[in-house]
Amino acid sequence: MTADETRALIRADAKYHPRRSRRPLPHREADEWPMSSWAGKTVPELVPDSAPIAALLLEHFLANICGTFEQLSVSVSGLSADLRALRRDVRGIADELSERPIVRYATLSDLGTPHFSLMATLPIVIEEYIDEVVARWPEIEATGSGSSEPEAIQRLREEVVELMNELSSSAPEELGPEPTQALHILRRLVTPNG
Amino acid sequence: MGKLNYTPREITHTLENKLAVPFREGRERVGWYVLDGRKRIRFRIPKLHASWGKGTIADIIRHSRLAKEEFRQLVGCPLTRWDYDDILRQRLQTSD
Numbered sequence: 001m002t003a004d005e006t007r008a009l010i011r012a013d014a015k016y017h018p019r020r021s022r023r024p025l026p027h028r029e030a031d032e033w034p035m036s037s038w039a040g041k042t043v044p045e046l047v048p049d050s051a052p053i054a055a056l057l058l059e060h061f062l063a064n065i066c067g068t069f070e071q072l073s074v075s076v077s078g079l080s081a082d083l084r085a086l087r088r089d090v091r092g093i094a095d096e097l098s099e100r101p102i103v104r105y106a107t108l109s110d111l112g113t114p115h116f117s118l119m120a121t122l123p124i125v126i127e128e129y130i131d132e133v134v135a136r137w138p139e140i141e142a143t144g145s146g147s148s149e150p151e152a153i154q155r156l157r158e159e160v161v162e163l164m165n166e167l168s169s170s171a172p173e174e175l176g177p178e179p180t181q182a183l184h185i186l187r188r189l190v191t192p193n194g
Numbered sequence: 195m196g197k198l199n200y201t202p203r204e205i206t207h208t209l210e211n212k213l214a215v216p217f218r219e220g221r222e223r224v225g226w227y228v229l230d231g232r233k234r235i236r237f238r239i240p241k242l243h244a245s246w247g248k249g250t251i252a253d254i255i256r257h258s259r260l261a262k263e264e265f266r267q268l269v270g271c272p273l274t275r276w277d278y279d280d281i282l283r284q285r286l287q288t289s290d
Binding site: 099101127129130131132133134136141143145159162163166170173174175176177178179181 | 224226229230232233234235236238247248249250252253257286287
């Protein structure tokens with residue numbers, strides 16, 4: 001391709017993009033061209049009357065840069081979406097964890113009433129929630145709750161006594177397997193005084 | 195999915211109306227859920243105007259033998275009482 005053919009090609013490209021400015025560039029030496037002045041200029045404007053092959057190379061180089069920037073912007077958009085999804089997941093996990101209690105294990109050695117005695121210490125679970133403490137005897141599903149551990153344990157004592165009285169006064173045929181088993185355990189571990 | 199943010203009224207309404215648990219009044223409200231003619235699950239709930247902590251709600255869910263999502267469906271209506279009975283028959287003891 002001759003230099004004239006190349007120039008014709010470049011000029012045809014300039015005609016195809018009519019919005020680009022066709023103002024002639026001021027004459028400057030090569031080392032006086034600031035990078036910012038390249039923005040928005042066509043190749044013929046950037047390199048008037050220069051070697052057409054160099055102009056084509058420059059256009060190819062600029063097109064590659066544009067393509068790379070487009071790929072980068074797509075990657076950044078994808079990363080932003082991933083970050084938003086990750087933030088949602090982390091928030092969900094934090095909410096889930098905030099509702100899980102701190103669990104400790106303790107024993108109950110007394111029911112706090114003169115009417116009943118314990119034949120053995122009871123293994124109990126203390127669950128400390130953000131707004132409440134729950135004391136449980138899992139074996140018979142007895143629970144006491146309060147704003148503090150002593151209060152929760154006291155409520156558990158009362159619950160054990162109440163459950164004992166309630167199950168003892170129920171007819172055996174009224175009780176399903178679970179309350180029947182609970183009554184059996186209570187009779188083995190809790191004895192009435194007097 | 196894991197939030198224990200039920201209102202006392204929602205849980206009380208579900209237990210009293212949908213599951214027909216007959217609560218008796220006291221310091222707290224206590225009632226038995228009857229399955230196949232026998233008492234199976236004892237529910238203990240605070241009074242409506244009392245404080246319902248996350249531990250209390252978690253304990254009610256635990257007593258119900260339902261997972262958190264199943265309990266959500268029980269309160270939110272998709273899970274009927276008959277569905278709940280079927281779940282309990284699978285999960286509770288079958289022998290005396």
